[in-house]
Amino acid sequence: MDLALPDDLPSELLRLAVPHEDVNAVLAARPEPGSPQWWLAERCAHSLVSTMGDLDDPPPFQPLPELGPYFYVYVFLAALPHTRRYHRELGIPEEVSWATFADLGRNMAVHRKRHGTGGLHAPHWFMLHARGILYALGRLQFNRGTAGSRTAAAIEEAGVPVGPRRLALEVHVPDLYGPLTPEACDASFDRARRFFPRHFPQEDYQVMTCGSWLLDEQLARHLPAESNILAFQRRFHPLHRFDNAETVPFVFGVDAADPARLPRRTRLERAVADHLASGGTWYGRIGWLRF
Template identity: 80%
Template sequence: MDAKALLRDHPDWLAHLEPLGGFDLAFPDDLPSELLRLTVPHEDVNAVLAARPQPGTPEWWLAERCAHSLVSTMGSLDDPPPFRPLPELGPYFYVYVFLATLPHTRRYHRELGVPEEVSWATFADLGRNMAVHRKRHGTGGLNAPQWFMLHARGLLFELGRLQFNRCRLGTRTGTAVRAAGLPVGPGGPALGVHIPDFHGPLTPEACDASFARARTFFPRHFPQERRHVMVCASWLLDDQLARYLPAGSNIVAFQRRFHLLHRLDDADTLGFVFGADAANPAALPRRTSLERGIADHLAAGGTWHGRVGWLRF
């Protein structure tokens, strides 16, 4: 199949990619070691190696332009079109796009003075999201490849238990923040807050340490940007959870840090909590207080939502 035919349902994306031209898809000489360094699950390594794109193929044409798109917008808050699911190219296509991009991201990190330990902790999210894909679907692949675009473009950094990305305030959130008396509004600079999976308990102490690191890290490495606020959009901020969890739970403590704003219609709470078990909502497991609360709430006719929240930088 011709590469452009793969994008026939995504004309805006094709219009962005086509003019970019080729790109040097240089992959590491010792690719297995690189994959393990990026925490790619051991059971996926051989399958990733077998899926390596070859020059002259539609996969190669598209991988060149996807990598070029990432590098050409390195560090920019103006986002390129997000990567789209392309099952015809197999489950590991975007892994190679990111492998080709990461040398440029590492160089950008070095120019900013980002410590190596922060760089590699950030890049390890590639393997983590392959583990998330297996958790959710029971098969190999990369979960939500558009998510790792933030890492590859040098916008997101892992600082302990939490991740933070440079971003701009949306209209609703920015309006609410301005109404609360902060000197920033829609379109103003902010930090997004994210809670990665497979990273241990979300303890208050671990979160305190991450927020403290963020308040030092970003002024040091991005001194030209003055921020006043951090924002989080997550299923973890649904205040209904407090009805089912102990008052001293880590999730409730995390919620209390934020000024909660509007709900999100699609937070994929079931996917985050239950993984592949979410495919049958009528038979959700009830192994923990969180699982019991979510399952019981649904059984009683309730629904779950994400929520947006903000706190001062």
């Protein structure tokens, strides 16, 4: 496919919530037509468009620092008209489309939060959005997918049929989106339960799953019972935990070379930093709930 870019790039970038401080740098990084960078961007965009809507993932995008911090921004800009067309064909409201696409700008803000420089955090992540797999529905994001065999077996052992396709909606909590209040989560789950049967009636979801540091049961030792995080945890049936490196970057925006030097401005920061300083380790956990 040809690499077609918007005529008014600055307006498109702002519509995608790209931070103002990144706009000029993104424009300056535009690949030259016919260059090797342009050729590679075309092929990356083709990988997205050719698997639009498929639950089977294409090979994930890998970091390519030698091509500059904004290379994948142009890949996604080239793919998004095709994603928009896919959304329109499914009858997905414009407001949902643009709320979903705004995650591009959010992940650029996350990159600056974590590294202090411009760039796109985890470019493989936005592949889900660009391929019509993930949707932002209020405070939470949901992506069409399948449960892993271990997770599916545990859910079926609890008496809930997952089915031979092991379909499951994955729940995500985006950063830089304010408090995780029970009311906001209720609204998102309610929207998801209406949205997916309406727009993907061929996919019979029985469960939702979440794999996150937010489900680490150790948080209950440090946070008050009425905290938003613990209220979110209580929605899920907990399953196995896994090694996780996202807790500290998500909470603080940096790695924890020295936990004693981490700030302790909030209850969550104090909980995470004090647990690490005492020799503890944070984990992620898989949880599930009925659709």
